[in-house]
Amino acid sequence: MQVLYGRHHVRVFRFGLRLVRDEQVAEDLISEVFLDVWRQAGKFEGRSAVTTWLLAITRFKALSALRRRKDVGLDDETANAIEDTSDDPEVVAQKKDTSEALRKCMTALSPEHREIVDLVYYHEKSVEEVAEIVGIPENTVKTRLFYARKKLAELLKAAGIERGWP
């Protein structure tokens, strides 16, 4: 368990933190995730990568934590209504730092969009693995990521940054 924890806890923490946006909750989350893994180790069938299994559990735990907090929902309306507590993307864009603006806009994405962007880009999960983690069809994985990118482009455009796409 120590080896498994040592190898994957940072990845689990970061994925959880991006979903729940609270370090304390994210830390509690990883304890819950690895405790579940310890309890259910016999159920792991090895059909998917360990990280896929861990991220799926993390996602489930994060959504449960969000529901408990009742301050963040996962539907688009609620997600779009989330007020980002960080700097306004426009303020960041004024610094003429596209990269930083991009990162800020990424944090402003809805939880649904954030998780798909993170899973594909940071956790380098394939279409099939994302479908397994999120529990959606593979085609939905592809279209959801496309619309997450579209939303990101809109946020950047609103911040005065044009990237040549769309």
Next chain:
Amino acid sequence: MMAASKKMLDQEPSEIELLLPFHAAGTLNARDTRRVDEALASDPALARQYAVIREEYAETIHLNESLGAPSARAMAKLFAAIDAEPVRKLSVSVNLSARVSAFFASLSPRTLAWSATLGAVALLLQAGLIGAVLVKNQNASFQTASLSLNEPSSGPITRDLGSSIATPPRALVRFAPDARIADITALLNTYQASIVDGVKDGMFRLQFGNKAMSKDEAASLVNRLASEKIVSLAVATP
């Protein structure tokens, strides 16, 4: 070639466009990777979009890496929770294998080497014993049609008075290994024979009829019997 990218975001994205982020992350299979490569080579608009995706990819990694790592509190909490969990009962087989593993793990390399040597010697001795038993049994796996003249006869003691014998003829018979009971019964009926003595060295003692026969008649009968398909050996006997 039709452009793979869409000029307007309001339009449905093409299949290749949908695959671009996965191509950037290197998670596409070989076939899709080749398709995207070919489309990128022939569609400048798609290549521009791909450049934007590469930027998103790099910044997502940057963003996530900047999140840091959890404190030691998370790990302490986890292992405290694991310690508080009730002890799980392992299955008997797992327990047994674990105990066997633990036993061998507890032996020093020297002890383990000596044990292995003793085990090998024991195996050789066992093989020798088995071989000796097999060789011994092999001598008894075939039998010759010898007949002991000293064998006591269950019939009455008679004296040969010339060309005839006073008692019904008898013969020691060995049936073929594949002879069936039905065949043997039929043969006994045909020859009006009965088994007067049980199996001895794989042979039966048969008596033919109730009347005495001349020596020639008895010899002829035994010869005829010996030529039967299910009889492998027939020898006249007192």
